[in-house]
Amino acid sequence: MSLQIQMLGTGSAFAKTLYNTSALVRSTNGNVLIDCGYSTPKSLHEINIQPDQIDGIIISHIHADHVGGLEEMAFRLLYEFNHKKTKLFLTKSIASILWENTLKGGMYNPSDGFTRIEDYFEIVLIDEHMPTEILPGFTVEMITTMHIPHKPNYSLFINDQTFYSADTQFNAELLTQEVVNKRNCHTILHDCQLSGHGAIHATLEQLLTLPDDIQERIYLMHYGDNMMNYIGKTGSMRFIQQHEVLILSK
Numbered sequence: 001m002s003l004q005i006q007m008l009g010t011g012s013a014f015a016k017t018l019y020n021t022s023a024l025v026r027s028t029n030g031n032v033l034i035d036c037g038y039s040t041p042k043s044l045h046e047i048n049i050q051p052d053q054i055d056g057i058i059i060s061h062i063h064a065d066h067v068g069g070l071e072e073m074a075f076r077l078l079y080e081f082n083h084k085k086t087k088l089f090l091t092k093s094i095a096s097i098l099w100e101n102t103l104k105g106g107m108y109n110p111s112d113g114f115t116r117i118e119d120y121f122e123i124v125l126i127d128e129h130m131p132t133e134i135l136p137g138f139t140v141e142m143i144t145t146m147h148i149p150h151k152p153n154y155s156l157f158i159n160d161q162t163f164y165s166a167d168t169q170f171n172a173e174l175l176t177q178e179v180v181n182k183r184n185c186h187t188i189l190h191d192c193q194l195s196g197h198g199a200i201h202a203t204l205e206q207l208l209t210l211p212d213d214i215q216e217r218i219y220l221m222h223y224g225d226n227m228m229n230y231i232g233k234t235g236s237m238r239f240i241q242q243h244e245v246l247i248l249s250k
């Protein structure tokens with residue numbers, strides 16, 4: 001079974017010319033989103049994918065550039081697609097805050113009987129650090145990574161071959177020991193803050209300290225509008241572009 005990942009956006013939270021960093025995992029067995037930021041529905045529209053063609057959505061953390069499109073997805077599935085419920089793959093930590101802290105404000109509607117996240121989505125809880133089959137041939141392991149202290153945040157292993165960092169602080173030991181030495185992931189999609197000190201994201205400067213054989217596996221995402229100024233300055237790493245497709249398995 002072939003598995004592809006298509007970047008729906010590659011922008012940082014404040015990018016104005018790039019969609020939010022999110023991805024569409026495409027296979028013959030279905031389509032699954034990794035994150036759904038506020039500009040993700042527009043990006044999906046541009047590639048002619050309708051909400052009812054999305055079989056599930058995995059959420060890494062609850063910043064708006066990763067979950068801000070869920071309300072639109074839910075309302076369109078409800079009002080335009082006959083109340084089709086798509087699956088929402090969440091860890092318990094994310095499930096306990098996503099509705100109360102983020103979605104409830106716009107989606108709580110007791111007069112029509114919509115008072116819980118389950119009224120809009122089919123919730124599938126997944127355990128941290130446990131490989132979980134999302135679709136036949138597409139397994140995800142969500143591992144805890146550090147982004148904002150005291151807030152749940154996850155990076156993903158896809159089929160134990162691809163690492164998708166979501167938003168994380170730089171962690172050389174994780175990348176070196178776990179991602180490359182132990183699992184030998186051939187593809188690494190990593191967030192990248194192009195300038196500044198990088199309190200909550202990996203910076204380009206930090207990623208450039210990795211050995212060449214690791215850099216060669218890295219595609220940079222979650223970058224700012226000024227990405228063009230950094231072409232040729234990313235060592236053996238390269239920028240992945242909006243709507244670019246990577247074939248993960250044939």
Ligand SMILES: Nc1ccn([C@@H]2O[C@@H]3COP(=O)(O)O[C@H]3[C@H]2O)c(=O)n1
Pocket residue numbers: 012013014063064065148167199200
């Ligand atoms: N301590 C923080 C917290 C947030 N931020 C900015 O807010 C954005 C939220 O989405 P993000 O993609 O995680 O990127 C964050 C920073 O740009 C930041 O720069 N420092």
Ligand SMILES: [Zn+2]
Pocket residue numbers: 012013021063065066167222
């Ligand atoms: Zn982000």
Ligand SMILES: [Zn+2]
Pocket residue numbers: 061063147167
């Ligand atoms: Zn974030």
